[in-house]
Amino acid sequence: MDTMTLFTTSATRSRRATASIVAGMTLAGAAAVGFSAPAQAATVDTWDRLAECESNGTWDINTGNGFYGGVQFTLSSWQAVGGEGYPHQASKAEQIKRAEILQDLQGWGAWPLCSQKLGLTQADAEAGEVDATEAAPVAVERTATVQRQSAADEAAAEQAAAEQAAAEQAAAEQAAAEQAAADQAAAERWAAKQAAAEQAAADKAAAQRAAAAEKAAAQKAAAAEQAVVAEAETIVVKSGDSLWKLANEYEVEGGWTALYEANKGIVSDAAVIYVGQELVLPQA
Incomplete structure (x- = not known):
C-alpha cells in the first residue's frame, strides 16, 4: 500500500471529529475555556507530528474531499475558529494558530485517531509557551468564535421557536375549522331530522283529518240512506x-x-x- 493511501485512510478516519466543531460547539462549552489566551500551548513539534499523521506533513494539501491543510480542517471548522479563505492556503503558523483554538475548545478529541495513535494528552497541549503578542489575538478570536456560535445558536433557537409557534397556530386553526365544520354538519342533520319529523306529523294529521272526513261522510250517507x-x-x-x-x-x-x-x-x-x-x- 503506497504512502498516499495510508495518509488518506488515516486522515479520513481522524478528521470526523474535526468536522464536528460547528455542530458540537456550544456557548456553555466555549465559556468553560475562558476568554483569555492560555499561557501555554502545544509545541510546533507536536503539531508537526499531528500533521504527519493527518496529511503526511503537507501543510498546503487539498485532498479534494472537503479536508484541507496539515491538520485537515473542514472549511466549516476553519471558519468557526476565525480562519479566512481556505486552510491549505494559509501559512503553517496560521494553521497552527487556528488549530490551537480548536484544541482549546475541543481538546485532542478533534483529531481522535491520530491523537490516540500519537498518545497526545493535556500535557502535550501545555508543553509550549505562547508569545504574549499572540495571546491577545487568539483570545479575541476565541471570543469572536464563541459569539458567532452563540448568535447562530440563538438565531436557530428563535427560528425553531417561530416555526413551532406557527405549526401550533396552524394546528389550532385547523382543529377549530374542523370543529366548526363538525358543528355545522351536526346542526344541519338536526334541522333535517326536525323537518322530517314535522313533515311526518303534518302528513299524519292530514291523513287523520281525511279519514275522519271520509268516515263522517260515510256515516252521513248511511244515515241518509236509512x-x-x-x-x-x-x-x-x-x-x-x-x-x-x-x-x-x-x-x-x-x-x-x-x-x-x-x-x-x-x-x-x-x-x-x-x-x-x-x-x-x-x-x-
Whole structure:
C-alpha cells in the first residue's frame, strides 16, 4: 500500500471529529475555556507530528474531499475558529494558530485517531509557551468564535421557536375549522331530522283529518240512506202478485222496472217474487 493511501485512510478516519466543531460547539462549552489566551500551548513539534499523521506533513494539501491543510480542517471548522479563505492556503503558523483554538475548545478529541495513535494528552497541549503578542489575538478570536456560535445558536433557537409557534397556530386553526365544520354538519342533520319529523306529523294529521272526513261522510250517507228507507212506503207480496201488477196497483212511476230497481237488494229476478216479501215503493 503506497504512502498516499495510508495518509488518506488515516486522515479520513481522524478528521470526523474535526468536522464536528460547528455542530458540537456550544456557548456553555466555549465559556468553560475562558476568554483569555492560555499561557501555554502545544509545541510546533507536536503539531508537526499531528500533521504527519493527518496529511503526511503537507501543510498546503487539498485532498479534494472537503479536508484541507496539515491538520485537515473542514472549511466549516476553519471558519468557526476565525480562519479566512481556505486552510491549505494559509501559512503553517496560521494553521497552527487556528488549530490551537480548536484544541482549546475541543481538546485532542478533534483529531481522535491520530491523537490516540500519537498518545497526545493535556500535557502535550501545555508543553509550549505562547508569545504574549499572540495571546491577545487568539483570545479575541476565541471570543469572536464563541459569539458567532452563540448568535447562530440563538438565531436557530428563535427560528425553531417561530416555526413551532406557527405549526401550533396552524394546528389550532385547523382543529377549530374542523370543529366548526363538525358543528355545522351536526346542526344541519338536526334541522333535517326536525323537518322530517314535522313533515311526518303534518302528513299524519292530514291523513287523520281525511279519514275522519271520509268516515263522517260515510256515516252521513248511511244515515241518509236509512232515513230514506225509514220514510219509504213498503208493501207485502201476496199470492198472485207480480212486480208488474204491484207497479200498476200502486201507480209506481216508472212501472215495474222502477219497482225492481228499488228492490234489487232482495229481488234477484224480476220475474220471481215470493209471498211475504216486503218491497219498497220508489219515492216519486
